[in-house]
Amino acid sequence: MKKVVNDVNQIVDEMIDGLTSAHSHYLKRLPNTTVITRKDVPVQGKVGIVSGGGSGHEPAHAGYVGKGMLDAAVVGEVFTSPTPDQVIEAIKAVDSGAGVLLIIKNYTGDVMNFEMAKEMAEMEGIQVDQVIVNDDVAVEDSTFTTGRRGIAGTVFVHKIAGAMAESGASLAEVKEVAEKTIANVRSMGVALSSCAVPAAGKPSFHLGDTEMEIGIGIHGEPGIKRVPLQEADQIASALLNNILLDKDYTHSDIAVMVNGLGATPEMELYIVSRKVTQLLKEKQMNIHRTWVGEYMTSLEMAGFSITLLKLDDQLKDLLDRDCKTLSFCN
Amino acid sequence: MKKVVNDVNQIVDEMIDGLTSAHSHYLKRLPNTTVITRKDVPVQGKVGIVSGGGSGHEPAHAGYVGKGMLDAAVVGEVFTSPTPDQVIEAIKAVDSGAGVLLIIKNYTGDVMNFEMAKEMAEMEGIQVDQVIVNDDVAVEDSTFTTGRRGIAGTVFVHKIAGAMAESGASLAEVKEVAEKTIANVRSMGVALSSCAVPAAGKPSFHLGDTEMEIGIGIHGEPGIKRVPLQEADQIASALLNNILLDKDYTHSDIAVMVNGLGATPEMELYIVSRKVTQLLKEKQMNIHRTWVGEYMTSLEMAGFSITLLKLDDQLKDLLDRDCKTLSFCN
Amino acid sequence: MIILTVEKTKKWMNEIQKRMEENKEQLTALDQAIGDGDHGINMERGFREVLAKISDTHYESVADVLKSVAMTLTAKVGGASGPLYGTAFLKMSMAMHGKEVDEIVFKAAIREAVEGIKMRGKAGMGEKTLYDVWNQVANFLEEEPVEDWNALLEVCQATIEDTREMAASKGRASYLKDRSKGHVDPGSMSSYYIFEALMTVLETGE
Amino acid sequence: MIILTVEKTKKWMNEIQKRMEENKEQLTALDQAIGDGDHGINMERGFREVLAKISDTHYESVADVLKSVAMTLTAKVGGASGPLYGTAFLKMSMAMHGKEVDEIVFKAAIREAVEGIKMRGKAGMGEKTLYDVWNQVANFLEEEPVEDWNALLEVCQATIEDTREMAASKGRASYLKDRSKGHVDPGSMSSYYIFEALMTVLETGE
Ligand SMILES: Nc1ncnc2c1ncn2[C@@H]1O[C@H](COP(=O)(O)OP(=O)(O)O)[C@@H](O)[C@H]1O
Ligand SMILES: Nc1ncnc2c1ncn2[C@@H]1O[C@H](COP(=O)(O)OP(=O)(O)O)[C@@H](O)[C@H]1O
Ligand SMILES: [Mg+2]
Ligand SMILES: [Mg+2]
Ligand SMILES: [Mg+2]
Ligand SMILES: [Mg+2]
Structure with missing residues (x-):
């Protein structure tokens, strides 16, 4: 590759x-860090929202920094959680006194590094809280595992927590609505080809010419099973069924995301989204809005994920509010 | 693939x-056609803007349909110009009496099909005019060729003509500013890997493990030369030099686009954009704004293109105006 | 002598469709070398749609069939070849309008088609396009009787071979300039199949 | 007897760095099998940065060196292994604070490191993580004198082999459940190199 x-x-x-040089009109890099923030941080009186993770998932997370979403994104090495010192810099930069919420994807490394940062920031007197996104139904959520991974559903958490913070809510309120979003969001992905970590110089795994990996992780972690490549409609319903087995969305208002992992053309994502729309309608769900595109990628991996979020009036309102970031704008 | x-x-x-089902709140498909329009067409008193071309370049062109850009996108088969009957449907749907401008990329097929449609629509009494975008400096613009191809620079033409039309300008005025944009925009691309037309079932061309194709076309048409893969900074300066040899941008205000062709991760596009920014500053150009992302793709091709647009006050103003489309929003 | 009837014209389209289907990959491969790799796909789709359109339709005249063919190609092929073949068949249809198709009408129609291609594509001889084949066919027919099908196909083949060494100056292949040399023009090849199909139909007689 | 000095500790880091560089690809390959394919990259980067940090710095004590090591690993590695190794070295440093490092202090420090890893990663024995190796090393040291380096390395190796047949329940490999069986844990392997490096330093004496 x-x-x-x-x-x-x-x-x-x-x-x-x-x-940051391409978008210097509204993003900046904190000097000598891997932290990207809104240019106007700290925003007075507003709860700061910090997310981040390993790089290689672009536009996550810097693409979601801006009014109505994140205040800062902390960038790690490719597929490697950022380190606590960097997270602390982000926390300090965005805190206006109203406290800071960390949105963490559920990976051992991310959780440990962000938690260390949280502990240290708290020692410096900053009010910090955290939520852990774990939307990937491909992983069983049991006490024998580290629990579900956080994948594309994280973007909805950014949007909703960001809108809540922008509205002037308290840290506890922002955390509460982020938790509500997490409780209502589920995702699952599939890979058609591998990606290659640049420093590794070779593909992370190998898939045969007619194989796909169901339940892939966004770092190329193997999924649930490897099966022969199927038609788009079949793959879409397989993923959707797994999600719906995990959570009942019948008669709900939902937000949908069909997320490309990197190399899959938008054309194919829309073929998938067509089927998803059909199936959800058949199953009596009410689609509030659909996003199709690359939101949480895995370098140049071919494949996609499907995310469903169940909405109540509050979530719907927050999801629909204006925001202004590079990769998500209402 | x-x-x-x-x-x-x-x-x-x-x-x-x-x-159209994912984004039914503001896009629609004209029944039994391959035409995607704004939901509110025809917009009374506004010049209609129609573009389109073969599919496989998503988000072009449907991603640019919306307030402040296109009124309709006509979709052809993969890498194949849409047919005149479809273009006519688009023209009819968007014409409110103020006339319609066709924005055509300079490919024999596109030009012939759109021109046939224009002739037929004019016979039906609709005022239609056209501009042909030819920004690709990889192709020599001589009387011995069909002239330069239209590639990613087309998106700037959409934006600027769209903003002009939205402001209530006449067809002649909209055409004039579109022509001005075309005169000031130049692009060039590079491919690291091929794409595969789905119906063909195999890659359109083959590149060795350490080769790249400089000057690639967005349909996989071979470029200027095939050379060993170089570092990002070298590739960026090679492309930029070709563009600057063709047109002098010194001391100008410019808009920049680094456009991914499909499989190249955003991470790599930003590494390129970093160098482009550096070089342009060194060369005393004033970057007004930079876009980095996938704007005019070639299915799952790996590679990218660079586009420069020279701006005067009018173009700057039109480029900066609000717009609301799936893939371009200010 | 009448050489084309409604029946024969339909059969002609049938024969073309068979060839486009059989040679879809070859045409696509030729277009991958110097174009965008879709010519076979375009032609196969176009003539499949033509058959779907004309098979069960009743036509009064050859001109009517060919008009339907022209409309379908124009509406279903796209790309460069769609308008070009669409125009070619439309011009043939116009030249045959109100007439029975004997040798003289047929020859005049082919010449009209050639002029249509030229008008639409603005290509002249030697630009490595399907115009080369059509023009040589028209030239040949002006000299020779229509019976000499083998000679006509030889002319086509020779012209296709000629395109191999040309540098394209029209269509996508023109971007390649000298690099287009050494490859046969895909559109010339598909034109060959059109004439080969015609030969099969006319040779077998009524 | 003092077994670790500032000099020796620096040499230890040197030896670790050499091993991480040499085995970068092996560690990465192990992580590609059951993780995300970056463990070698992470470790090589971490200890490269450690060397850059400590080489030209003057330290008063072993505890100071190890604190620097811990800070650097925490700040430069990231992922799961960064906080874990960072915590391990930090706990060692804290246990050695104000002391010369004789056998007793050393053994206590290793035990503290193990407890730190457990506190940070919440893993117990048999969960297929680097905790397994560290814990077995600490257990071994509680029974045996520090001189028996070969026996200690054998314990490490046996533990690494044990991880092969385990199903991971911590870290990325846990997503695989039973599919993680049959592969050695990458973090256990890098821990082995840390102890092997230590052995080389301590064996050569002053
Ligand atoms: N200007 C032109 N005049 C005549 N024939 C042309 C012209 N441009 C292209 N062609 C023919 O069209 C063929 C390509 O057709 P096709 O691949 O279907 O369309 P596209 O190039 O738009 O993909 C070429 O091989 C050539 O014979
Ligand atoms: N909770 C944990 N406790 C102890 N060790 C762990 C834990 N989670 C992961 N590890 C160790 O970390 C190693 C992976 O490190 P590395 O690949 O650098 O980080 P990441 O998994 O974040 O990419 C695993 O092989 C395992 O030994
Ligand atoms: Mg990692
Ligand atoms: Mg084409
Ligand atoms: Mg073609
Ligand atoms: Mg790893």
């Missing part, structure tokens, strides 16, 4: 530079 | 269905 890179050890640094 | 599809002959139809 060929890459457009210079020094593989400088990828993250150069990416952040590229991103 | 594995695809998430059902029947390869139904791809375009299913994609359009998926797209």
